[in-house]
Amino acid sequence: MLLDTFGRQAVDLRVSLTDRCNLRCTYCMPEQGLQWLAKPTLLTDEEIVRLVGLAVRELGIREVRFTGGEPLLRPGLVSIVAACAELEPRPELSLTTNGVGLARTAEALKAAGLDRVNVSLDTLDAETFHTLTRRQRHQDVLDGLAAAESAGLTPVKINTVLMRGVNDHEAADLLAWTLDHGYQLRFIEQMPLDAQHGWTRDGMVTAAEILERLGERFTLTPEQSAARGAAPAERWVVDGGPGTVGVIASVTRPFCRACDRTRLTADGQVRDCLFATGETDLRTALRDGADDAELAALWRAAMWGKKAGAGIDDPEFHQPERPMSAIGG
Ligand SMILES: Nc1nc2c(ncn2[C@@H]2O[C@H](COP(=O)(O)OP(=O)(O)OP(=O)(O)O)[C@@H](O)[C@H]2O)c(=O)[nH]1
Numbered sequence: 001m002l003l004d005t006f007g008r009q010a011v012d013l014r015v016s017l018t019d020r021c022n023l024r025c026t027y028c029m030p031e032q033g034l035q036w037l038a039k040p041t042l043l044t045d046e047e048i049v050r051l052v053g054l055a056v057r058e059l060g061i062r063e064v065r066f067t068g069g070e071p072l073l074r075p076g077l078v079s080i081v082a083a084c085a086e087l088e089p090r091p092e093l094s095l096t097t098n099g100v101g102l103a104r105t106a107e108a109l110k111a112a113g114l115d116r117v118n119v120s121l122d123t124l125d126a127e128t129f130h131t132l133t134r135r136q137r138h139q140d141v142l143d144g145l146a147a148a149e150s151a152g153l154t155p156v157k158i159n160t161v162l163m164r165g166v167n168d169h170e171a172a173d174l175l176a177w178t179l180d181h182g183y184q185l186r187f188i189e190q191m192p193l194d195a196q197h198g199w200t201r202d203g204m205v206t207a208a209e210i211l212e213r214l215g216e217r218f219t220l221t222p223e224q225s226a227a228r229g230a231a232p233a234e235r236w237v238v239d240g241g242p243g244t245v246g247v248i249a250s251v252t253r254p255f256c257r258a259c260d261r262t263r264l265t266a267d268g269q270v271r272d273c274l275f276a277t278g279e280t281d282l283r284t285a286l287r288d289g290a291d292d293a294e295l296a297a298l299w300r301a302a303m304w305g306k307k308a309g310a311g312i313d314d315p316e317f318h319q320p321e322r323p324m325s326a327i328g329g
């Protein structure tokens with residue numbers, strides 16, 4: 001099992017399939033993109049499946065999330081999903097995507113064994129989408145959402161980052177729209193993980209502000225029925241239900257005490273935390289011929305040293321060198 005000194009067990013593996021992306025969200029990467037990871041350093045599809053397989057068989061991983069960068073840009077995505085769906089015990093398989101191209105792939109992903117998707121959508125307005133992502137792909141995302149729903153990749157969750165003065169006025173409209181469409185909306189506090197280091201504590205829209213804005217139009221009651229467990233999103237029932245809204249308040253209400261996550265980057269590094277400043281190189285060990293037991297031992301050791309939390313509000317906080325898109329958000 002993947003344990004740490006605070007008694008937490010990681011059962012949720014987040015796998016980054018690429019650091020590349022076809023959007024340029026302002027809170028994630030600069031307009032010109034980034035220096036992408038060099039191709040030879042990227043794990044092959046077979047290497048990814050081998051590492052996920054050993055994590056499931058030997059390390060107690062029960063959920064696997066494919067992310068990035070933009071995971072739909074990975075040519076082998078469908079076959080990676082299919083191979084992971086064959087694993088015993090069968091992990092839950094999900095994908096976090098910007099939705100561009102999902103309309104084309106949703107059915108194939110479902111057939112391969114993907115259980116559900118989370119799609120990022122920050123605005124209902126095509127022009128604001130362009131401002132936020134620097135690309136004109138709003139309709140593609142809406143089409144992707146509809147395709148995911150009809151393929152049965154459900155529940156379809158929507159991730160929204162609110163940026164002050166850009167889309168924060170849309171919070172209540174986004175909630176009304178998602179409730180209408182049967183999607184589960186979660187607002188995310190902006191985190192200091194952007195490549196261009198543009199995040200400021202005062203500039204970010206806080207969970208408290210989001211809830212206040214939503215409260216002007218909806219009655220929100222904290223959800224009682226389901227235990228939150230390790231889920232990053234705190235949930236509220238909207239207007240008596242059944243609809244809900246979530247807030248992922250990594251900065252102002254961190255949930256690290258219940259963290260159950262471990263991460264594998266596209267270039268084969270294990271990270272014990274989104275905000276880790278160190279990594280464990282599984283790729284080199286794997287390519288040097290390490291067997292499953294040796295790789296599992298390295299992974300266990302990597303997680304044992306996990307810190308109590310991200311510490312964004314600590315005076316000594318240092319943003320990790322890897323940006324969100326290369327970690328796997
Ligand atoms: N602080 C923190 N944020 C996370 C973590 N995992 C995901 N996030 C952030 O939460 C937001 C939503 O991520 P998703 O990929 O949809 O993951 P999730 O919310 O755990 O997904 P579900 O299991 O479907 O609810 C993104 O901004 C992620 O970067 C984590 O371990 N720690």
Ligand SMILES: C[S@@+](CC[C@H](N)C(=O)[O-])C[C@H]1O[C@@H](n2cnc3c(N)ncnc32)[C@H](O)[C@@H]1O
Pocket residue numbers: 021027028067068069070071096097098118119120159160161188189190191192193194324325328329
């Ligand atoms: C890094 S992206 C990777 C997957 C895919 N490209 C997408 O956008 O869904 C995963 C999630 O992280 C969120 N994200 C990116 N940068 C962020 C930041 N600085 N703070 C908080 N969330 C961020 C995105 O909105 C998205 O929901």
Ligand code: SF4
Pocket residue numbers: 021022023024025028029068069070098120325
């Ligand atoms: S948040 Fe996702 S879609 Fe936006 S630039 Fe980052 S990786 Fe791409």
Ligand code: SF4
Pocket residue numbers: 254255256257259260261272273274275308309310
């Ligand atoms: S910030 Fe790190 S410790 Fe906290 S929930 Fe995220 S991955 Fe876990």
